Amino acid sequence: MTTPHAITTLAELEARYAEAGEASLAKEVDHLHPHYRAFVEAAPLCLLSTVGGEYAECSPRGDAPGFVQVLDERTLLLPDRRGNNRIDSLRNIVADPRVGLLFLIPGVNETIRVAGTALVSVDPALIARCVIDGKAPATVLVISIQSVFFQCARALVRSKLWDPATQVARNSLPSNGTILADLSRHAIDGAAYDQTQPERLKQTLY
Template sequence: MTAHTLTTLEALEARYAEPGAASLAKEVDYLHPHYRAFVEASPFCLLSTVAGGQAECSPRGDAPGFVQVLDERTLLLPDRRGNNRIDSLRNIIADPRVGLLFLVPGVDETLRVAGTAQISVDPALIARCEVDGKAPATVLVIAIRSVFFQCARALVRSQLWSPQAQIPRSALPSNGTILADLSRGGIDGHAYDEAQPERLRGTLY
C-alpha cells in the first residue's frame, strides 16, 4: 500500500460524483422484456466467478440466444466443450455468486447480470441446450439478482466493432508459441498451431 492507494469507501466515493438518476433507474432485479432482447440477441458473454479470494472471468459464446431465458428471474447457460479445466465450475461449487456481461456485435451498450448459479445435469435442461444433437456436459441455472445496461462509453472508446481497429492474428504470439515457451519446449508449438484449425472444427460441441 502507498499513500496514493485508496483503502476506504469514503476515500473512493470522494473521488467521484453522485450517480445520476438514470444510472440508478436502469437497475432491476428481474429480466425486463427490454433486457431480455439483449440476452436473446447476444452470441457472446463473459462469465465471472469468485472463490478462495480469487476472481476469474471466462468467455462463453454460441449462436444468438445460446443463453436461454427460463423465466424473468432465471437464465440457462450451457457449458460447451472446452479445455476441461472447469475453473468457473469449480468456483461455483465453492461460491455460487456469478456475473455475466452480454455483448451484441455492432451494439455499443452491454448488459450486466448478477446472480447465483447452480450446476445442473437435469436431462430436460441438457436436452433443451443441445446443438445438432450434441449436448453440453452441464447447464448453469442462474438466479437473477440484478440486471442493468452498461452505457456505450467503453466500447466507443475502444472502437471494438470498428473494422479499422482490428489487427491480424499474426501480430500477436500464436498459441503454439506461447505453449512452447511456457513449457520450455515440452509442447511442440508448431505442431500445436498446425493442428489447431481441425481441432477447433472437431471440438466445438
C-alpha cells in the first residue's frame, strides 16, 4: 500500500515546523525537580505508555493524589492495583523497559511528562509502602527517570476537559455489557454484567 502523503524522513518533518522555542527546551530536565515533584504528588491520575511487540500501548493508572510515590529525584514507584489481569503493560515492560507517563490534575491544564525505564518489582519493602485497606498490589513498577517537563495547557484548554458543561452522560454511549455481549456474540450476558458492575467495582478497587 502506497502512502504518497506520508512523511518518511526527519528532514521532511522538521521542514513543516518552526524550531522549538527557548522555553520549550529550558523546561526539560533529567530528574524530578521540586517544582515537578509538586505536580506528581498532586496528581490522582497518570497515563502509562509502554512498548511491546508490534505496537505501543497506553493505560490509565489512578488513585488518591500521591499514589505515584517519589523515592528520590530520579526514581518513582507506581503500584499495580487490581485490574482485569491482562497485564498488557507489565508484559511490555518485561520485554522492553521504556515507559512514558503523563500526569493529570483535575482543574489544572498543564500536565507533566516523564520518560524513562521501568522494572516490575515484588520487593516486599516496596509493596508494603503501597498497601491500602490492608490490601497490597501484586507488583510495583520502579521507574527510573530520564526526562521530565511540563506540557503546556493548549490541549486541555482546547478539549475543555475540566469544564463541567462538556461532560458526557455515560448512558449516551454503549455500556460495557453491551460491548461485551456484541463482541462475544452474546456468550457474555451483557445485561447481567452491567447490573453487577457497580458492586463488582466497589469490591475490587484494591
